[in-house]
Amino acid sequence: MDYKHSGVDIDAGNETVQRIKRLARGTFTPGVLSEIGSFGGLFRIEPGRYREPVLVSSADGVGTKLKVAFLAGRHDTIGADLVNHCVNDILVQGAEPLFFLDYLATGRLSPDVATEVVSGIARACGENGCALLGGETAEMPGFYADGEYDLAGFIVGVVERDGIIDGRTLRPGDVLIGLPSAGLHTNGYSLARRIAFDAAGLRVDSVVPEIGCPIGEALLWPHRSYRRVVAPLLGGGRLKGMAHITGGGITDNLPRILPDGVAAVIDRRTWTVPPLFAWLQREGGVGVDEMYRAFNMGVGMILACAPADLDGVRRSLAAAGEPGAWPIGEVVAGDGRVQYRD
Numbered sequence: 455m456d457y458k459h460s461g462v463d464i465d466a467g468n469e470t471v472q473r474i475k476r477l478a479r480g481t482f483t484p485g486v487l488s489e490i491g492s493f494g495g496l497f498r499i500e501p502g503r504y505r506e507p508v509l510v511s512s513a514d515g516v517g518t519k520l521k522v523a524f525l526a527g528r529h530d531t532i533g534a535d536l537v538n539h540c541v542n543d544i545l546v547q548g549a550e551p552l553f554f555l556d557y558l559a560t561g562r563l564s565p566d567v568a569t570e571v572v573s574g575i576a577r578a579c580g581e582n583g584c585a586l587l588g589g590e591t592a593e594m595p596g597f598y599a600d601g602e603y604d605l606a607g608f609i610v611g612v613v614e615r616d617g618i619i620d621g622r623t624l625r626p627g628d629v630l631i632g633l634p635s636a637g638l639h640t641n642g643y644s645l646a647r648r649i650a651f652d653a654a655g656l657r658v659d660s661v662v663p664e665i666g667c668p669i670g671e672a673l674l675w676p677h678r679s680y681r682r683v684v685a686p687l688l689g690g691g692r693l694k695g696m697a698h699i700t701g702g703g704i705t706d707n708l709p710r711i712l713p714d715g716v717a718a719v720i721d722r723r724t725w726t727v728p729p730l731f732a733w734l735q736r737e738g739g740v741g742v743d744e745m746y747r748a749f750n751m752g753v754g755m756i757l758a759c760a761p762a763d764l765d766g767v768r769r770s771l772a773a774a775g776e777p778g779a780w781p782i783g784e785v786v787a788g789d790g791r792v793q794y795r796d
Contacts, residue, residue: 455716470565470591477569478586485552486585495554495587499612504613510549510708514539515606518643519673524602525651526658526670529567532605533574535640538679539700540609541582542755545681546711548619548688550612558591561598565695571605580680585610607763609743617688621695621711621758628694629764630708630718632782633683633771635754637675637730641701642749646673649738662692664729672730680755683776687757692767695758699750706747708756709790717788721795724782728752746794758785 475490487496494645499507505704516535523532533556538749558568568591579586598604638646650656658670665672687693695711697704708718731752735745745751757779759767763780773780783795 462724466563467487467591467593467745470563470568473565473569474572474589474591477572478588481576481579481584481586482584483552483583488587490586490588495553495555496666497585497587497610499552504612504653507612508615508618510544510547510611510613511609512540512543513606513608515604516564516639516677517635518647519638520603520605520607522643522658522670522673523667526674527665528663528674529570529678530638531674532573533571533576533603535574535677536579536605536607537575537578537582537584537595537609538677539640540607541578541584541679542612542698543633543678543700545684546619546646546698546755547613548617548693549613550685550688551609551611551681553587553588554579554608556588556589557610558603559594559597559605560592560597561605562630563591563593567603571603571704575607578679582679585751604622610763616666616691618686619693619696624711624712624713624716626716626785627785629673629761629773630720630760630783630785631757631759631779632725633680633755633757633765633776634778635699635728635750635752636678637672637702639700639750639754641703643673645748646734649721649734650763654737662733663700664733666729676686678754683771683774684755684757686770687767688776692718692763693757693772694760697756697758700757703745703747703749703751704753705743705758705792708792711758712785712790714790715787717790718783718792719795720783720792721784723771723796724780725752755783756782 478490485497659668697708
């Protein structure tokens with residue numbers, strides 16, 4: 455017996471690492487001090503660049519969106535989903551990303567598939583100014599079905615201590631601004647898949663007229679990164695809080711930044727829910743409250759600011775390429791929950 459006949463191909467693993475090295479080098483920033491393949495990744499924070507730096511870290515996955523990628527046989531966007539999700543998670547606290555690590559686990563390692571996945575990771579790291587510092591590729595025969603894999607990411611960023619954004623200064627009267635999503639991002643896929651492929655009986659290549667493309671393509675629309683449009687607003691004191699609308703939707707994510715004694719009112723009349731969500735609601739017979747907990751409903755990020763700063767924030771967003779930002783509600787006195795106005 456040998457390792458390869460037990461299901462683990464060391465040669466395929468080595469080939470994959472060599473391919474990943476080439477992709478990762480393209481993301482390296484001046485702070486990177488190690489190569490891919492080291493036991494640990496080394497990163498140097500430039501002396502004197504920060505007065506009182508605070509590291510911000512996060513870890514996440516892309517959930518069962520992976521199942522859609524398996525069905526479609528497309529693996530070049532799922533890595534970007536992972537990076538952008540993690541970037542947004544630390545962005546809401548005012549942090550800029552420094553480096554990223556990934557974990558890819560599969561039953562039988564395919565260097566081609568792994569390269570596709572990591573190419574998306576590297577592309578998104580480059581777009582976000584974040585180094586792909588390292589990671590792990592694990593071959594686990596008997597643990598995952600053939601052709602399937604799991605993916606997780608780990609990010610570290612930095613923010614000045616006096617630049618941390620955490621919502622603690624939010625007061626009644628503050629304005630909530632919505633930034634549009636690009637589809638489901640990385641949440642709600644267990645329900646979306648059940649509606650699309652079980653209830654509606656569609657294949658990944660089935661075109662949904664009101665969406666204007668195959669359902670598989672719509673479900674694989676990449677998770678947006680909001681770093682480019684929000685970065686100009688960091689450090690100036692205009693943003694009092696930010697919420698990344700992920701699992702739990704607006705209903706469960708916005709309260710995470712609300713201090714004691716306040717609540718949020720969201721006016722659902724201020725935007726038109728994108729066709730993908732309207733189709734899922736109709737085909738699945740899903741209740742309105744459930745839709746706003748399972749999906750982002752077209753709002754991928756919420757920013758909070760004082761009323762006097764609203765126009766300036768919107769001008770900054772428009773100048774950075776986000777003209778679609780709009781006021782969707784306000785902070786009010788209350789018990790920390792989200793109230794909806796229809």
